[in-house]
Amino acid sequence: MGQLVQYVQSYLKSNQTPGAAGNIFWMLVYIMLVFVGLSVAVIAMNWLERKILAHMQVRLGPMRVGPHGLLQPIADALKLLLKEDIMPTEADSAIFWCAPFIVVLAAFTVFVVVPFGPTHAITDMNIGILFMLGVSSLSVLGIVMAGWASNSHYPLIGALRSSAQMVSYEVAMGLAVVSAVLMTSLNASGTGTLSMIGIVEAQQAQGEWFIFKFFPLGLIAFFIFAVAMVAETNRAPFDLAEAESELTAGFHTEYSGFRWSLFFLAEYSAMIAVSSIAVTLWLGGWLRPFPHWLGGATWDQIFSFVPGVTFLFLSAITFFNVVRMPKHPYFRIQTIGLAGFGAVLGFIGLALFVPGVRVRIQDIFWFTAKVAGFMYLYIWYRGTFPRYRFDQLMKMGWKVLLPMGLGVLLLTACVGLFQQNLWHR
Amino acid sequence: MLHITTLHYLVLGAALFLLGVIGVLTRRNVVIVLMSIELILNAVNLNLVAFSRMWGGLHGQVFAIFIITDAAAEAAVGLGILIAFFRNKETINIDEVNLLKW
Amino acid sequence: MLIGGILVITRKNPVHSALALIVTLLAQASIYLMLYAPFVAGVQIILYAGGIMVLFLFVIMLVSIDRSMRERQFNSQWVAGIIAATALGGLFIAVYTKGTNIFPDHALPVVENDNTQKIATLLYGQYMFAFEIASLLLLVAIIGAVVMAKKKI
Numbered sequence: 001m002g003q004l005v006q007y008v009q010s011y012l013k014s015n016q017t018p019g020a021a022g023n024i025f026w027m028l029v030y031i032m033l034v035f036v037g038l039s040v041a042v043i044a045m046n047w048l049e050r051k052i053l054a055h056m057q058v059r060l061g062p063m064r065v066g067p068h069g070l071l072q073p074i075a076d077a078l079k080l081l082l083k084e085d086i087m088p089t090e091a092d093s094a095i096f097w098c099a100p101f102i103v104v105l106a107a108f109t110v111f112v113v114v115p116f117g118p119t120h121a122i123t124d125m126n127i128g129i130l131f132m133l134g135v136s137s138l139s140v141l142g143i144v145m146a147g148w149a150s151n152s153h154y155p156l157i158g159a160l161r162s163s164a165q166m167v168s169y170e171v172a173m174g175l176a177v178v179s180a181v182l183m184t185s186l187n188a189s190g191t192g193t194l195s196m197i198g199i200v201e202a203q204q205a206q207g208e209w210f211i212f213k214f215f216p217l218g219l220i221a222f223f224i225f226a227v228a229m230v231a232e233t234n235r236a237p238f239d240l241a242e243a244e245s246e247l248t249a250g251f252h253t254e255y256s257g258f259r260w261s262l263f264f265l266a267e268y269s270a271m272i273a274v275s276s277i278a279v280t281l282w283l284g285g286w287l288r289p290f291p292h293w294l295g296g297a298t299w300d301q302i303f304s305f306v307p308g309v310t311f312l313f314l315s316a317i318t319f320f321n322v323v324r325m326p327k328h329p330y331f332r333i334q335t336i337g338l339a340g341f342g343a344v345l346g347f348i349g350l351a352l353f354v355p356g357v358r359v360r361i362q363d364i365f366w367f368t369a370k371v372a373g374f375m376y377l378y379i380w381y382r383g384t385f386p387r388y389r390f391d392q393l394m395k396m397g398w399k400v401l402l403p404m405g406l407g408v409l410l411l412t413a414c415v416g417l418f419q420q421n422l423w424h425r
Numbered sequence: 426m427l428h429i430t431t432l433h434y435l436v437l438g439a440a441l442f443l444l445g446v447i448g449v450l451t452r453r454n455v456v457i458v459l460m461s462i463e464l465i466l467n468a469v470n471l472n473l474v475a476f477s478r479m480w481g482g483l484h485g486q487v488f489a490i491f492i493i494t495d496a497a498a499e500a501a502v503g504l505g506i507l508i509a510f511f512r513n514k515e516t517i518n519i520d521e522v523n524l525l526k527w
Numbered sequence: 528m529l530i531g532g533i534l535v536i537t538r539k540n541p542v543h544s545a546l547a548l549i550v551t552l553l554a555q556a557s558i559y560l561m562l563y564a565p566f567v568a569g570v571q572i573i574l575y576a577g578g579i580m581v582l583f584l585f586v587i588m589l590v591s592i593d594r595s596m597r598e599r600q601f602n603s604q605w606v607a608g609i610i611a612a613t614a615l616g617g618l619f620i621a622v623y624t625k626g627t628n629i630f631p632d633h634a635l636p637v638v639e640n641d642n643t644q645k646i647a648t649l650l651y652g653q654y655m656f657a658f659e660i661a662s663l664l665l666l667v668a669i670i671g672a673v674v675m676a677k678k679k680i
Binding site: 432434442444450460463483484497 | 544646
């Protein structure tokens with residue numbers, strides 16, 4: 001037992017990611033943590049999307065299943081698992097089986113390099129951002145296979161349109177990413193890095209997030225990436241390939257039950273993955289806001305209280321809603337459930353005030369908060385924008401975003417070179 | 426545990442090259458012939474990178490990147506020709522690509 | 528990787544062949560990682576498995592008709608093909624058995640972390656001309672593919 005404590009302590013003192021340190025046990029622990037966290041995040045996204053969309057459309061959303069519909073995702077998951085697994089007769093069975101598997105694999109493998117903190121990543125590959133771009137382009141293959149294997153018109157057209165859209169916007173994404181990576185090389189030694197942790201550390205060393213660098217170039221690059229990432233994940237307003245009124249659910253029409261839930265899981269994971277790329281590259285990863293204007297030890301201390309305060313605030317909202325529940329005996333169980341949920345949130349908030357936990361959780365909290373902001377933006381886009389027609393979509397990808405990306409890259413390179421020459425005269 | 430030397434990589438590259446050559450020479454479907462050409466190019470890349478590892482310089486890897494780029498261009502053009510041909514003749518049997526025959 | 532290669536050349540359904548090729552390419556990327564070439568592995572995944580194979584799958588869907596799948600799949604020249612392959616294989620075996628001593632074992636060097644930077648230095652320094660020519664080649668290929676696949680010029 002003492003040896004176990006010693007082992008845990010030796011890990012907590014290390015300053016490398018488990019992958020770099022070659023420590024297989026901790027790598028497996030991290031992989032399990034990321035996997036569980038991602039599943040919880042997808043479930044939460046399901047609930048949040050329905051509730052937030054509903055509130056944007058001035059209605060209430062799911063309210064029946066649990067208190068305020070909190071158990072709705074579990075009901076959805078149960079329904080999907082218990083549904084009959086239909087496979088069309090003429091479909092190519094080997095490919096029909098493989099396609100959702102490939103999409104899920106591509107969406108989940110990306111999280112190997114996502115940095116939740118300076119040492120909180122599963123591993124820190126030297127080519128981190130290249131790996132993420134490459135693996136997320138493998139999901140296009142899964143979609144094409146899914147459309148082809150269903151052997152019917154709607155999925156095939158939906159799959160071809162969807163994959164053409166994804167491939168087009170990958171180019172714009174790549175250009176925006178390159179211009180951000182270019183900004184990492186503006187340091188004394190003149191070498192940049194492709195590793196995700198290195199990019200955030202470059203932002204820390206240069207003292208500003210890349211979104212504000214060389215204003216407005218960082219902002220335009222971020223904007224290009226933000227648009228391209230929404231198109232890449234086939235979300236509104238670029239969801240022509242899977243919209244219900246257009247193509248009867250596009251490439252996953254013929255999938256039912258568990259296989260459809262795999263596509264759905266992969267879509268949300270891909271959303272979280274590209275949002276974490278955007279957060280790492282432009283919004284400073286795990287760095288707290290205003291690292292330099294409000295710098296110094298006291299401000300660090302104050303900002304480290306924010307995670308606990310956030311959770312306490314959330315639990316306060318929950319308790320407020322508990323009080324507002326109808327006082328009917330039918331609602332007793334729901335009221336108790338909601339109060340329990342609020343108590344759990346409050347407990348987490350209090351636990352985050354403990355000094356040791358506070359310091360380590362802080363990085364993960366800021367990263368997750370920024371990604372959560374992006375998720376809210378995704379849902380906001382879905383509730384607000386009308387859908388793009390397919391030719392308008394392709395026109396925008398190739399004729400608008402690509403030249404803008406090239407221009408931003410050229411200008412960033414010129415301004416960066418100018419700045420370097422000013423320093424090392 | 427077998428110590429993996431450069432020779433092992435070269436033999437793997439040679440085997441892949443042989444598979445690609447057999448594919449090019451014996452299949453009738455044009456798309457599969459093009460895919461076998463990609464196999465051949467990959468075998469060559471493997472050889473290059475293995476040798477670059479052996480000699481320590483990175484020239485082999487740079488050349489491999491150029492070959493990957495080149496393979497992309499060639500696949501695009503080849504498939505374009507295939508589509509143009511298919512539009513006229515409605516078949517992808519490589520035995521029937523005989524427009525120059527009497 | 529070899530199993531993937533064998534599946535590529537032997538499957539009747541071209542979509543199965545394409546999938547086997549994807550498996551082969553991904554295995555190739557992992558072999559590049561074993562050879563301490565992470566940048567080439569990343570480029571391979573992005574370009575080959577994520578780009579070229581999508582192109583192949585698109586074209587297979589456009590031109591693949593069921594009639595072609597029911598025909599005989601092997602060429603009428605398969606005898607010549609097997610003979611050529613055997614000759615080539617014999618040549619390879621001769622080279623490798625005679626020359627086992629000329630390939631020195633590589634000593635395991637320190638894993639460098641700046642593979643990408645070194646490749647970039649080479650690419651933009653010594654091979655700059657080839658880089659520009661490659662971009663011109665890609666431009667020509669794009670224009671050629673678009674012109675060839677259009678319905679009317």
